[in-house]
Amino acid sequence: MYLVEEAAQLADRVFQLWIRAPQVARHARAGQFLIVRAHENGERIPLTISASRGDAVRVIFMAVGKTTGYLSTLKKGDVLSDIVGPLGKPSEIKKYGTVVVIGGGVGIASTPIIAREAKEAGNHVIGICGSRNKDLLILEDEMAAICDELFITTDDGSKGIHGFAASVLEQLLKERKIDCVWIVGPAIMMKVTSNVTRPYGVRTFVSLNPIMVDGTGMCGSCRVTVGGETKFACVDGPEFDAHQVDFDSLMQRQRMYVDEEKASVEHHHHGGCGCCGSEQR
Amino acid sequence: MTASRAVREVRDFNEVNRGISAENAVFEALRCLDCVRPTCVTGCPVGIDIPAFVQQVAAGDFAGAVATIKRDNMLPAICGRVCPQESQCEGACILGKNEKPVSIGALERFVADWEREHGMTLPGTAAPSGRRVAVVGSGPAGLTAAAELARFGHAVTVFESLHEAGGVLTYGIPNFRLPKEIVRAEIDQVKRLGVEIRLNHLVGRSVSPDELLSYDAVFLGTGAGLPYFMGIEGENLNGVYSANEFLTRVNLMHADCFPAFDTPVKRGCNVVVVGGGNVAMDAARVARRLGGEVTLVYRRREEDLPARAVEIENARAEGVHIVCCANPVRVVGEKNVQAVECVRMSMCELDESGRPKPSSIEESNFLIEADVFIEAIGQGPNPLLVSMLPQLDRAQRGNVVVDADGQTTLARVYAGGDVATGAATVIWAMGSAKKAAAAIDRILRKE
Ligand SMILES: Cc1cc2nc3c(=O)[nH]c(=O)nc-3n(C[C@H](O)[C@H](O)[C@H](O)COP(=O)(O)OP(=O)(O)OC[C@H]3O[C@@H](n4cnc5c(N)ncnc54)[C@H](O)[C@@H]3O)c2cc1C
Ligand SMILES: Cc1cc2nc3c(=O)[nH]c(=O)nc-3n(C[C@H](O)[C@H](O)[C@H](O)COP(=O)(O)OP(=O)(O)OC[C@H]3O[C@@H](n4cnc5c(N)ncnc54)[C@H](O)[C@@H]3O)c2cc1C
Ligand code: FES
Numbered sequence: 001m002y003l004v005e006e007a008a009q010l011a012d013r014v015f016q017l018w019i020r021a022p023q024v025a026r027h028a029r030a031g032q033f034l035i036v037r038a039h040e041n042g043e044r045i046p047l048t049i050s051a052s053r054g055d056a057v058r059v060i061f062m063a064v065g066k067t068t069g070y071l072s073t074l075k076k077g078d079v080l081s082d083i084v085g086p087l088g089k090p091s092e093i094k095k096y097g098t099v100v101v102i103g104g105g106v107g108i109a110s111t112p113i114i115a116r117e118a119k120e121a122g123n124h125v126i127g128i129c130g131s132r133n134k135d136l137l138i139l140e141d142e143m144a145a146i147c148d149e150l151f152i153t154t155d156d157g158s159k160g161i162h163g164f165a166a167s168v169l170e171q172l173l174k175e176r177k178i179d180c181v182w183i184v185g186p187a188i189m190m191k192v193t194s195n196v197t198r199p200y201g202v203r204t205f206v207s208l209n210p211i212m213v214d215g216t217g218m219c220g221s222c223r224v225t226v227g228g229e230t231k232f233a234c235v236d237g238p239e240f241d242a243h244q245v246d247f248d249s250l251m252q253r254q255r256m257y258v259d260e261e262k263a264s265v266e267h268h269h270h271g272g273c274g275c276c277g278s279e280q281r
Numbered sequence: 282m283t284a285s286r287a288v289r290e291v292r293d294f295n296e297v298n299r300g301i302s303a304e305n306a307v308f309e310a311l312r313c314l315d316c317v318r319p320t321c322v323t324g325c326p327v328g329i330d331i332p333a334f335v336q337q338v339a340a341g342d343f344a345g346a347v348a349t350i351k352r353d354n355m356l357p358a359i360c361g362r363v364c365p366q367e368s369q370c371e372g373a374c375i376l377g378k379n380e381k382p383v384s385i386g387a388l389e390r391f392v393a394d395w396e397r398e399h400g401m402t403l404p405g406t407a408a409p410s411g412r413r414v415a416v417v418g419s420g421p422a423g424l425t426a427a428a429e430l431a432r433f434g435h436a437v438t439v440f441e442s443l444h445e446a447g448g449v450l451t452y453g454i455p456n457f458r459l460p461k462e463i464v465r466a467e468i469d470q471v472k473r474l475g476v477e478i479r480l481n482h483l484v485g486r487s488v489s490p491d492e493l494l495s496y497d498a499v500f501l502g503t504g505a506g507l508p509y510f511m512g513i514e515g516e517n518l519n520g521v522y523s524a525n526e527f528l529t530r531v532n533l534m535h536a537d538c539f540p541a542f543d544t545p546v547k548r549g550c551n552v553v554v555v556g557g558g559n560v561a562m563d564a565a566r567v568a569r570r571l572g573g574e575v576t577l578v579y580r581r582r583e584e585d586l587p588a589r590a591v592e593i594e595n596a597r598a599e600g601v602h603i604v605c606c607a608n609p610v611r612v613v614g615e616k617n618v619q620a621v622e623c624v625r626m627s628m629c630e631l632d633e634s635g636r637p638k639p640s641s642i643e644e645s646n647f648l649i650e651a652d653v654f655i656e657a658i659g660q661g662p663n664p665l666l667v668s669m670l671p672q673l674d675r676a677q678r679g680n681v682v683v684d685a686d687g688q689t690t691l692a693r694v695y696a697g698g699d700v701a702t703g704a705a706t707v708i709w710a711m712g713s714a715k716k717a718a719a720a721i722d723r724i725l726r727k728e
Binding site (some may be wrong): 010023024027032037041042043044066067082083084085086087160213214217218219220221223225230235249252253255256257260261263266267 | 316402442443444480482483486488489506507508510512516517518519522523525526530535539540541542543544545547616627663664665725
């Protein structure tokens with residue numbers, strides 16, 4: 001059993017949990033994730049390790065379905081059945097020079113740990129946090145404290161620069177030499193944003209989020225096509241060279257269970273499992 | 282042996298083979314000739330004293346019989362169900378020359394089940410040695426190594442990456458062949474010997490190589506869990522599974538009970554499975570139970586099917602349609618699988634395995650309508666941990682190289698089961714683990 005040490009809501013439908021999991025916390029590095037099975041009937045879902053502190057790790061997630069909906073109802077002192085991690089390869093962090101770390105939406109959750117390690121490796125770190133509007137923006141203070149420079153963008157202009165992270169990135173690439181870029185967010189955002197760096201030949205990493213089961217390389221559910229080859233995101237990734245990734249296939253595979261997911265949430269509602277409050281928000 | 286039903290419509294996951302009664306067990310055991318030089322034992326990879334236990338069954342001493350088995354095999358209810366006895370102990374039984382061999386497997390299963398109902402007893406253990414051994418993986422190899430080492434008096438920690446112990450016994454072999462409560466009961470016995478099983482620990486990630494090597498000795502039983510894919514067009518369409526994923530979703534995550542359990546699986550109205558081994562048969566029979574019309578496609582001839590005859594028979598009885606001499610070449614569909622395009626195969630000259638080599642017949646392509654396609658074409662050793670221990674020599678397919686004792690090329694590190702042999706059987710995994718445990722005990726005692 002894994003104890004929830006802290007629980008908080010960060011933004012509309014976005015929640016944060018600090019969970020006690022020593023074997024994960026002690027080994028966690030930037031770019032890695034964990035898999036949680038919340039309870040005996042639960043699904044195993046992957047969540048990025050957003051920070052670690054002593055024996056605890058932090059995850060930040062958006063309540064989009066049954067499991068994340070359930071997790072959003074947890075309070076300090078509740079327990080989770082299973083946590084395994086850290087999974088996946090750590091980010092390839094070294095001294096590149098100037099690096100840009102971009103988070104889109106809940107993907108911002110992954111950025112502080114990457115930015116911090118990049119900074120510690122001696123890079124000049126520029127952060128870009130993009131969200132739909134100011135109420136959905138998370139971790140601004142944390143990123144501001146780590147990064148040498150931080151840009152905020154919102155789709156509706158309610159905070160920071162009106163527009164997408166991609167436009168800020170484009171501007172930066174025009175103005176100065178950028179040596180490496182990390183982009184974490186929804187697949188479509190990663191696809192669009194990484195296209196910006198392509199003509200400049202700048203090394204660009206994206207963190208892929210296919211549907212997973214075990215997270216240890218034994219099922220192939222997470223297979224993605226990178227540079228024409230099949231890779232298992234859970235062990236070969238989750239970070240890959242953005243310019244080699246087949247995003248369309250990734251997005252199609254992410255939709256494999258849309259019908260089942262709807263059925264699952266409905267069952268959950270009528271099953272009265274106590275998470276309806278959060279879902280009606 | 283009585284199969285629960287030989288009808289086509291199976292929808293439940295209850296065990297198909299129901300075992301034998303006490304009277305029948307005694308009656309069967311009485312057929313044993315109690316040979317002076319018993320050949321059956323030579324057919325058993327863990328060397329169970331088969332004549333002794335069979336005589337005990339004949340005398341009605343079921344408790345004695347199970348104690349005899351457990352001296353050499355801590356997982357008798359499992360082995361009694363899944364071992365290919367026809368090619369092992371029963372295959373070597375003298376009676377088999379002229380009539381049916383003694384049903385050793387059914388007897389093993391019977392006494393193990395009898396014990397579970399009447400209270401399980403533990404074999405004795407030696408005094409604590411003060412030495413610590415790490416075992417990686419809780420499949421049959423890891424469990425056997427752990428039980429043996431604990432009985433030798435060593436402090437054993439098993440690391441398992443999944444949230445349940447058992448390896449393939451838990452996530453791969455379906456309930457209708459091996460009920461999970463039986464797997465759990467036998468694993469509990471191993472724990473009661475003092476073995477600590479740490480679930481949710483992926484060695485190489487949650488436990489660093491250095492932490493692992495800080496134990497006095499290490500046994501690697503990480504199995505052959507890496508699924509191979511055919512590499513054909515359309516393989517990433519929605520509805521294409523490796524057998525491992527399909528079986529894991531159902532056996533480990535209970536997707537058959539979705540949405541009461543959260544994990545979904547595509548049930549499929551028309552399911553095509555490619556492969557001809559036990560894994561393929563299991564996938565096909567599970568798909569059948571989820572309500573699909575199931576076609577199994579195999580590239581060689583019917584007589585070449587590597588699955589156990591009884592599994593092929595069961596699959597057929599349950600309505601699995603088997604198409605031999607055919608091979609998928611493309612998965613057809615836009616987003617979801619719509620059909621599987623296959624090509625007919627002709628059999629040419631014999632290959633290294635002594636079987637005729639299949640080669641595709643030009644322009645013989647045909648389509649099988651499908652919404653789910655499952656690939657069961659084999660698995661290789663899980664590379665994650667072994668690739669983090671560069672001193673480990675590996676052979677062609679990634680198998681860890683070991684000597685006759687299970688010793689790897691890294692001092693104090695032993696390996697057994699599928700990670701060393703490539704995908705094999707439960708009992709071979711157990712046999713190699715036993716040898717390695719004995720060798721580990723020898724080096725720990727010498728020091
Ligand atoms: C390496 C990795 C890291 C991730 N990190 C985060 C994170 O830090 N924060 C966050 O909010 N989300 C993260 N995700 C996505 C997260 O796992 C899914 O949102 C979650 O599984 C949804 O589960 P659900 O039951 O609530 O929703 P569902 O109703 O099951 O599904 C909703 C959406 O989630 C996707 N999804 C469903 N099951 C899975 C699964 N097993 N694996 C991946 N995606 C799935 C579906 O495609 C669908 O679009 C990550 C995914 C991966 C692969
Ligand atoms: C569907 C199916 C049906 C089968 N049917 C039969 C049958 O009827 N009869 C028969 O004799 N054989 C059968 N087999 C083969 C048999 O199951 C295997 O040969 C046997 O399980 C091998 O045992 P093992 O202990 O070596 O590996 P496994 O059973 O594969 O166990 C390995 C374990 O190690 C864990 N692991 C891997 N890497 C790590 C790591 N780095 N850290 C921590 N844990 C790790 C895995 O999660 C797994 O639990 C079948 C196999 C399959 C897939
Ligand atoms: S999630 Fe199963 S192999 Fe990656």
